Amino acid sequence: MSVTSAADTDALRGRLVAQALDEGFVSCRICRPDAVPDVPERLQAFVDAGYHGQMAWMADRMAWRGDPAALWPEARSVIMLAESYTPEYDPTEVLNHPDKAGVSVYAQGRDYHDIVKKRLKRVARWLVAQEPCEVKVFVDTAPVPEKALGQAAGLGWQGKHTNLLSRDWGNWAFLGAIFTTLDFTPDTAEVDHCGSCRSCLTACPTNAFPAPYQLDARRCISYL
Template sequence: MPTSISDTLPRVDQTKLIAELKSRAKALGFDAFGIAAADARPDLPEKLQVALERGWHGDMDWMAETAARREAPAGLWPEARAIIMLGVNYGPDSDPLAQLGERETGNISVYARNRDYHDLIKGKLKELAGLLHRRAGAEVKVFVDTAPVMEKPLGEAAGIGWQGKHTVLVSREFGSWLFLGAIMTDMALPPDAPHAESCGSCRRCLDICPTNAFPAPFQLDARRCLAYLNIELKGAIPHEFRIAMGNRIYGCDDCLAVCPWNKFATQTREMKLQAREYLRAPALADLAQLDDPGFRALFAGSPVKRLGHARFLRNVLIALGNSQSRALAPLAEQRLTDPDPLIRGAAVWATRRLAEAEKAAALKLAFLPAERDTSVREEWNAVVPADAR
């Protein structure tokens, strides 16, 4: 009787098989390829448990709910023997940090300036996984940030990079700009050597963080991360992080962009990941006037669309309040009567930051008595320090 699942598979020349998979992966647009054993990271359960116990996942409850499956590939698929990790370079053609000084524009994270990478990469993964199934009879499952798979430590185990002090995978060839995908298989494949951590004494990614989101190197408290706050958080942006948010309306690239390994990075060769011109630095004045259909049309096919109109406008209004442009104040005032309290609350903050003191006081007198939402009333009654105006 067979002693393992792999014993029932056809005998294949694994060297030739892997060479064919690598060749096909490159032709499909993948820039990095590596193989890890499914049990390559026995340290992950403890690391995940520590993060959850400390509450670093914020209100991303799904992380705790899926912990048993997330902490090890076998928890997700007991038959998994090997994991093929793949990376797609999404390197930008300019420095994302340069736009942070353009206060009247919205800064969108590099990865979201064109097509949603989930859709783009999943199709490629399915095609490559299909090749493995046809050649070897192996069962396969594909994942691209859509299931409880810890892609970054598995990418390190597969030798395509290492988790930097900012917790993102870093590559010697592509810096911090790699999208990751995984193909799990019940076929035992020879693993690649894991990549050694190569950050050295550098701590630029830690020091640049505007909200001090890293409790220590290689640890991230999502509750303080701007990318979490303006993408994952459902409610109002906490007051303590609003000024630090600047003009970042979707995500934050600071810790990625400052990495010295990016000097070896190149612009993505995937046209569908190159920035659409109108998403490079969209004017806040235009974004603040978008209705729901306009928002959906502008961000069709983009990850930004998943935010929804209300959270998107929440972010735009915070950026508007940070613009220091009194000429934009009327756009914030227009949203004081928005039906959604999340938008109204952000509009109150932006208005009080941009309007003359007398005007802000008059607006408060006009709108506060009729306001029934507690959170918006609190916004009207909040005190904005004079040095933050």
């Protein structure tokens, strides 16, 4: 199949979403590489405050991390995917037992970089087989602002804890991105639904949030 019209693109897009869900992703949405113009300013403020700690690569690669379009200028669309790792038990139950240690849910399974990347590659290979194009896949190991792109694509919104949050699958999801030279119609960005809720901020045992929507990585157990 060759994409020659908007109708063809929409048809391919629908099959792409179905393929992503078949691979195990819980959501698949699309945005433009330049859909996050506020990221450079937010990233600069994060680094200027020293919140990145010893993660020097965040400062060194700000030009790319702040502008996904600069990472690969040929890309026309960013396919954002979410893979749920919601546990079958209530992970907050351990908080009722201060004599026990709680281990973050994401750290209890296999390395998500390997799992998500393999699935991303399968989806990307499928896409290339449907319509000749160029693709690049990213899972947290390149200067890509996945959470901001996820919100721009409509996967969810960045909550006060700075992670992506969805009304469909909460915030228990890993994010992956497929950059492609195909020109898909972008989805509508998600809006903030946090309201006055502060549950994520008060739950943090190390007070790693100086203010809503701000994370000081130096105080975060995951960083340590």
